[in-house]
Amino acid sequence: MGLRPADAMGLRPADAMGLRPADAMGLRPANAIGWNRSDVLLLIQLCFISACIDLPLFWRAMALQLEPASLPEVAVYQPYYAVARRQYLALAVGLYKKASLEGQRAIEGEEPVRFLASWHMSPLPSDLTVVQLIFAQDADLTYQLSIANYEFVDHLIDVVTLVQRGQPPDFTTAFYKKLMRHED
Numbered sequence: 001m002g003l004r005p006a007d008a009m010g011l012r013p014a015d016a017m018g019l020r021p022a023d024a025m026g027l028r029p030a031n032a033i034g035w036n037r038s039d040v041l042l043l044i045q046l047c048f049i050s051a052c053i054d055l056p057l058f059w060r061a062m063a064l065q066l067e068p069a070s071l072p073e074v075a076v077y078q079p080y081y082a083v084a085r086r087q088y089l090a091l092a093v094g095l096y097k098k099a100s101l102e103g104q105r106a107i108e109g110e111e112p113v114r115f116l117a118s119w120h121m122s123p124l125p126s127d128l129t130v131v132q133l134i135f136a137q138d139a140d141l142t143y144q145l146s147i148a149n150y151e152f153v154d155h156l157i158d159v160v161t162l163v164q165r166g167q168p169p170d171f172t173t174a175f176y177k178k179l180m181r182h183e184d
Contacts, residue, residue, distance in 0.1 A: 066160065069093035077125050080150040085157050088164075092156040096149070097121060101159065103169035105135070105176070112168070125150035133179060145179045 068074075068090035077089055095101065099121050104112040119131045127149050135141035155175045163169055171179075 066091045067094045088157045088160045091160045095156050143179050
């Protein structure tokens with residue numbers, strides 16, 4: 001794969017933005033951010049290792065950037081949840097607005113199975129949304145679930161709590177029971 005010129009990718013040269021090249025990439029000297037030589041060497045080793053192998057999804061989960069939803073977007077959903085769960089609501093609605101989630105499902109005694117969940121957004125909590133999960137990038141392992149938005153956001157609250165505890169994104173067993181239509 002060849003490199004494309006910066007202007008073909010919509011990027012402006014650093015000097016056009018009034019930045020030095022290092023500033024354009026958000027870099028500062030290591031000593032300016034309080035790192036010593038061993039910190040920098042460790043970072044270089046980690047970058048080398050991650051470039052050579054595919055890091056587990058666990059580490060990529062840490063990079064899941066959740067943007068909290070705005071107060072009006074969150075306020076519509078608040079009556080549906082207990083007070084204790086509302087602290088995660090802004091992040092869960094923010095995740096809902098992304099309309100997709102990559103994660104992995106732990107399987108007892110087996111390697112975790114990666115999945116991609118996607119859905120169409122709707123602004124009202126009582127509206128139905130169709131959630132589609134594709135496991136292991138296999139079309140034969142595709143499942144769909146029609147669910148009320150407020151119910152789905154409740155499951156996304158569980159995903160947010162997992163991610164905040166440093167675990168890979170995943171849905172709860174209750175969600176998978178609904179998905180597989182094995183509810184109690």
